[in-house]
Amino acid sequence: MLTGTATYVDDIKMPNMLYAAMVRSPHAAANIRSVDISKAAAHPGVMAVYTGVDIKDVGAIVCGVELPGMRKPHHTVIATDRVYLVGHIVAVVVAKDRYVAADAADLVEVDYDVLDAVGGPEQALAEGAPAVHPQWADNIAFKFEQKGGDTDAAFASADVICKQRMISQRMVANPMETRGCVASWHAADRALTIYTSTQIPHLARTILAGMLGLDENRLRLIAPEVGGGFGCKLNVYPEEAIVSFAAMKLGVPVKWIETRRENFLSTIQGRGHVDYWEIAAKRDGTIVGVKVKIIQDLGAYFQLLTPAIPTLSVLMMPGLYNARNIHAEIVGVFTNCVPTDAVRGAGRPEATYGIERMVDVLAAELKMDPAEIRFKNFVAADQFPFATATGLNYDSGDYANTFTKALDTIGYKKLREEQATARKQGRLVGIGISTYGEICAMGPSPAVAAGGWESATVKVEPSGKVTILTGISPHGQGEETTFAQIAGDELGVPIDDVLVLHGDTSIVQYGIGTFGSRGTAVGGTAVYLALQDIKEKVIRWGSMLLDSNDVRFEGGMCIDNASGKSVSIQTIAAAAYRAMKIPTHSEPGLVATRFWEPGNFTYPFGAHIIHSEIDPKTGQVEIKRYVMVDDIGNILNPMIVDGQLHGGASWGLGQALWEHAIYDDAGQLVTGEFMDYAMARARMMPWIESSHTCTPSPVNPLGVKGVGEAGTIGSTPAMVNSVVDALAPLGVTHVDMPLTPEKLWRIISASQPEAN
Amino acid sequence: MIPNTFEYTAPLTLKVALALIGEGGKPLAGGMSLIPMMKLRMAAPEHLVDIGRIAELNYIREAGGELHIGANATHYDVESSPLIVGKCPLLAETAGHIGDIQVRNRGTLGGSVAHADPSADYPAALQALEAKIVLTSATSQRTVAVGDFFIDTFTTSLEPGELVTEVIVPVEAGLTGTSYQKFLQPASGFAIVGVAARIRREAGKITVARIGVTGVSGNSYRALKAEAALVGKAGSDAEIDAAAALVGEGVEAGADLHASAEYRLHLAANYAERAIRVALSRTA
Amino acid sequence: MKIAGVAQLAFAPERAYELMQDPAVLSRAIPGCEALERTGDNEYRMKMKMMLASFSGAFEGKVRLVDPQPPTSFRMVVEGSGKIGFMKGDGVLTLTAKDGGTEVSYEGDAQIGGTMAAVGQRLIDTTARMMIKRFFEKLAAEV
Known part of the structure; x- marks a missing residue:
């Protein structure tokens, strides 16, 4: 990637390839009176224009989640009679180049009868709100409830109950590479090849084959280099089916590349919660119960996992604490906005933010130190495996140890003293703590929408070079390196001898994909297990070649324990393929395939502490120090791990301080470009002091837990807690994100009129 | 796209x-x-x-106590030119605040000035510098004072057929201190408020004060009342605060997602205070 | 977005009111107006071309003048759409005699959508103000 030689979807060019441009609704809600394609179709260079009627045989968008009583919109890939969100596709133009396609798309005339729209979840629930889907007047897609323990009794017995409404605002996933696909139809074989920027090549193949009515084995789906996904490419979108449809109709390859503007309008977004939290505790700070009511903005229809995301929030709601009584309610709400779905952290950031804020709210109410109240309520190291009130089984951990390391690193006691001094001078200095937990390594198959196992094939080639085929689909997580390391360690071969292949359904055995911090913990384990099979075979071949029953495999060599004579894995590989002689109960070749089903999720955790100061004159937040101590189990590649954590933190800080997908009352995304959508930039990031503790996971033989989302989940509450702590002398107990300077300035000037 | x-x-x-x-x-x-x-x-x-390949628009030279900067000078050229850094540091400092390094490498002084974005950085400095803009057409050439050039949001006194070909700024004599202070919009990098101060202090008294403001309203402007309040003063904290408080007076401030009119005016005063203070510290 | 403000005209409210109901005058005063064609009582079809620095956009829409209370107030509803988006403005203009002329105060709502809404946020307010200013300048020049 750094040298510019990698192949992304847009780098793929094929003979006679045509380009598609989508015609999208500028309105969030409208009936379509007519679609006139005549001018566009007559435009020179245009090969075809299709509307919703033309493409009606292509299946609707697939949602992999069922909740009891859930209302599921039937979302066709092109609208026919009504549009439900800005960006909804109403026609597609296929032309000889993308410029002609874009010009012709402008010539498609759609007559809209514009309707009132719903721009947010609470607006959707308001009295007299327009119905997003006319058949469901209340805009409620589902209600979901989960209870653990006896929350009513717990709240009745509590000395103190704190309540807080808080918002996890909508975020745009914003991968550097937008979506895009190329589809190519091979009529002779009735076979379709699709190159698409996805995190889930095999699942996408299965789903698209179903939508297109193709045999699954005649659809080859290739994810070339993918420039980031962050969850938004854990989906199958209308455009992939539309482009495939066009390629099949026209018999030539068709390409579509999403523009950045389209990405803001048509790729899933994340968060979108309005949450009502309650926490009940004893006077000494012991938490006895937690309640949350989540209003989830689902958007206009369901993408692959849309309704499931808030249920992950429920699972995570007790955080790292011994809270045995929980009660969660979710109201899933339709809005005329882009669907929400899995975006980095997917449901867990919202819950972690909520519980970590509530613990601080409680500490403030009880006038306790926020560190002390956490120690008081942590699940203790000797309680693992720990069954939570939400039905999870935390695998391993020592929360107090990790938190202590973070406190020591930042010099917590001294920092509090300095803060007290600063406060006397009228300065707004804050110390924010987040002790977060995570549900990673998705996951046991019964608990995830499409199977949670992962696959790997390890092939030792005749030359001794090692090829790994993994079912995950790395797109920046670096498993090409990490898996090569695992193979290098297990087989004693140089890392450069190992090639990791992924993302091509014709090369790799079926797999699930990359999401939910599962790549190494689940996919890596499958690789590890296949390597154990290889080692067994190597020993069998080595025994034969050394003519010994007592050999060991070490550093790439099979060694006869008696004579010390040895034979290398390269020699063994050559012999295994040449097969002049074959060990008994063995077969030629040196290949192993394993599918691994994890018995549990893994549960990384950590402590993030942010020391900040607010400029009372402007409301601008300055991060003075950021200490993160993360426990993600065993670490295979420290540089990759820290990169994931830092990147995650930039997300979390982005949400806390800057980012916001703002929809107006008409359902228009008003932060629909980088001119107004304030994604975190490198120059905005603080120096991060990152270190680790290590509690290996017992769930997998590598002892790893997963790190893709941890930084995102841990950082947001630390930042907000820091700012709220800075404002605590003004009587502030909560501020909703993003913590923009003007918002803080208004709070400060309202309480200190003289500062204005 | x-x-x-x-x-x-x-x-x-x-x-x-x-x-x-x-x-x-x-x-x-x-x-x-x-x-x-x-x-x-x-x-x-x-x-x-x-116009990017027109070499004759690519120059930075000193003549007659002024710097003449060809329209094709990139922001990076302006930021890094030893001549500008040495003789008109306010303009160089301001250029360094524009966008990001990629934008500064490509964007030009002439292009930015002609575009007249109400949140652009240059106008604040150019107002404070009392710069002149050279407008050339196929048949004529004229030089316009910056105050007459920027008319309103994206609106300048450029006539059809005219091109901004040069920007003229004064060579700063000693005793003058300058500073550009900016509160930036995190998404676009444009100024929510940008204040350029140019102050001359002689024998302990401020003799010249020029304050240019961008981002606050639909057009850049000179804060004349604030300037007048400084002249003749020594530049004490109280005097600076009093002058800075005048910087938004009578200005119809704009509002957007990122800052209300009220906040913009507040920031304008605050950033004026910073700019004046730093400029004064540089007068020695 | 809320829009409110005040403008001064050098002529009496009766005259000002009359001018603002005259399609010929309106077509000259509305910035970018290329055609204003009567389609019914106090209802006009409008073609507009917005030009602002490098931005440009053609709009087609309608203008309606409602709730006429000559010479003190009326409501103006403007709707337009084009390739770069759509806009809707709805406001009440109130005319009062002041210093031998007229003070026009206006108050209303403006809404925009499409590409314009998403990429022009930071410019909407200042641009709307400028266009209103131009409108009244043109109107003032009518006498």
Whole structure:
């Protein structure tokens, strides 16, 4: 990637390839009176224009989640009679180049009868709100409830109950590479090849084959280099089916590349919660119960996992604490906005933010130190495996140890003293703590929408070079390196001898994909297990070649324990393929395939502490120090791990301080470009002091837990807690994100009129 | 993100460029504002005249106590030119605040000035510097004071067929201190408020004060009341605060997602205070 | 977005009111107006071309003048759409005699959508103000 030689979807060019441009609704809600394609179709260079009627045989968008009583919109890939969100596709133009396609798309005339729209979840629930889907007047897609323990009794017995409404605002996933696909139809074989920027090549193949009515084995789906996904490419979108449809109709390859503007309008977004939290505790700070009511903005229809995301929030709601009584309610709400779905952290950031804020709210109410109240309520190291009130089984951990390391690193006691001094001078200095937990390594198959196992094939080639085929689909997580390391360690071969292949359904055995911090913990384990099979075979071949029953495999060599004579894995590989002689109960070749089903999720955790100061004159937040101590189990590649954590933190800080997908009352995304959508930039990031503790996971033989989302989940509450702590002398107990300077300035000037 | 069809010419001489612009061609300088708008089809010029290859617009020279800067100087050129850094540091400092390094490498002084974005950085400095803008057409050339050049949001006194060819700023004598202070919008990097201060202090008294403001309203302006409040003063904290408080007086402030009018005016005073303070510290 | 403000005209409210109901005057005063064609009582079809620095956009829409209370107030509803988006403005203009002329105060709502809404946020307010200013300047020049 750094040298510019990698192949992304847009780098793929094929003979006679045509380009598609989508015609999208500028309105969030409208009936379509007519679609006139005549001018566009007559435009020179245009090969075809299709509307919703033309493409009606292509299946609707697939949602992999069922909740009891859930209302599921039937979302066709092109609208026919009504549009439900800005960006909804109403026609597609296929032309000889993308410029002609874009010009012709402008010539498609759609007559809209514009309707009132719903721009947010609470607006959707308001009295007299327009119905997003006319058949469901209340805009409620589902209600979901989960209870653990006896929350009513717990709240009745509590000395103190704190309540807080808080918002996890909508975020745009914003991968550097937008979506895009190329589809190519091979009529002779009735076979379709699709190159698409996805995190889930095999699942996408299965789903698209179903939508297109193709045999699954005649659809080859290739994810070339993918420039980031962050969850938004854990989906199958209308455009992939539309482009495939066009390629099949026209018999030539068709390409579509999403523009950045389209990405803001048509790729899933994340968060979108309005949450009502309650926490009940004893006077000494012991938490006895937690309640949350989540209003989830689902958007206009369901993408692959849309309704499931808030249920992950429920699972995570007790955080790292011994809270045995929980009660969660979710109201899933339709809005005329882009669907929400899995975006980095997917449901867990919202819950972690909520519980970590509530613990601080409680500490403030009880006038306790926020560190002390956490120690008081942590699940203790000797309680693992720990069954939570939400039905999870935390695998391993020592929360107090990790938190202590973070406190020591930042010099917590001294920092509090300095803060007290600063406060006397009228300065707004804050110390924010987040002790977060995570549900990673998705996951046991019964608990995830499409199977949670992962696959790997390890092939030792005749030359001794090692090829790994993994079912995950790395797109920046670096498993090409990490898996090569695992193979290098297990087989004693140089890392450069190992090639990791992924993302091509014709090369790799079926797999699930990359999401939910599962790549190494689940996919890596499958690789590890296949390597154990290889080692067994190597020993069998080595025994034969050394003519010994007592050999060991070490550093790439099979060694006869008696004579010390040895034979290398390269020699063994050559012999295994040449097969002049074959060990008994063995077969030629040196290949192993394993599918691994994890018995549990893994549960990384950590402590993030942010020391900040607010400029009372402007409301601008300055991060003075950021200490993160993360426990993600065993670490295979420290540089990759820290990169994931830092990147995650930039997300979390982005949400806390800057980012916001703002929809107006008409359902228009008003932060629909980088001119107004304030994604975190490198120059905005603080120096991060990152270190680790290590509690290996017992769930997998590598002892790893997963790190893709941890930084995102841990950082947001630390930042907000820091700012709220800075404002605590003004009587502030909560501020909703993003913590923009003007918002803080208004709070400060309202309480200190003289500062204005 | 696919522009409409357009014709493109990249003349090598100013003469040819001006002829084409006279025929209705739209000048393309660094393209940092125009190209994104074209890609969004918010702008659809039929004929782009790329002036980027015209070497005769690429100069920075000193003459007659002034610096003459050709329109094609990039923000990075302005930021890093030893001549500008040494003799008109305010302009160099301001250029360093623009966008990001990629934008500064491509965007040009002439292009930015002609575009007249109400949140651009340069106008604050140019107002404080009492800069002059040279406008050239195929048949004429005129020099306009910056105060007469910026008329309103994206509106300048450029006539059809005219091109911004040069910006003239004064060479700072000793005893003058300058500073540009900016509160930036985190997404775009544009100024929510940008204040440029240029102050001369002689024998302990402020003799000249020029304060240029951008971002606050639809057009950049000079804060004349604040300037007047400084002249004759020594520059004590109280005097600075009093002057800075006047910087938004009578100004109809704009508002957007990122800052209300009230907040903008508050920031204007606050950033004026910072700019004046730093400028005074540099007068020695 | 809320829009409110005040403008001064050098002529009496009766005259000002009359001018603002006259399609010929309106077509000259509305910035970018290329055609204003009567389609019914106090209802006009409008073609507009917005030009602002490098931005440009053609709009087609309608203008309606409602709740006429000559010479003190009326409501103006403007709707337009084009390739770069759509806009809707709805406001009440109130005319009062002041210093031998007229003070026009206006108050209303403006809404925009499409590409314009998403990429022009930071410019909407200042641009709207400028266009209103131009409108009244043109109107003032009518006498």
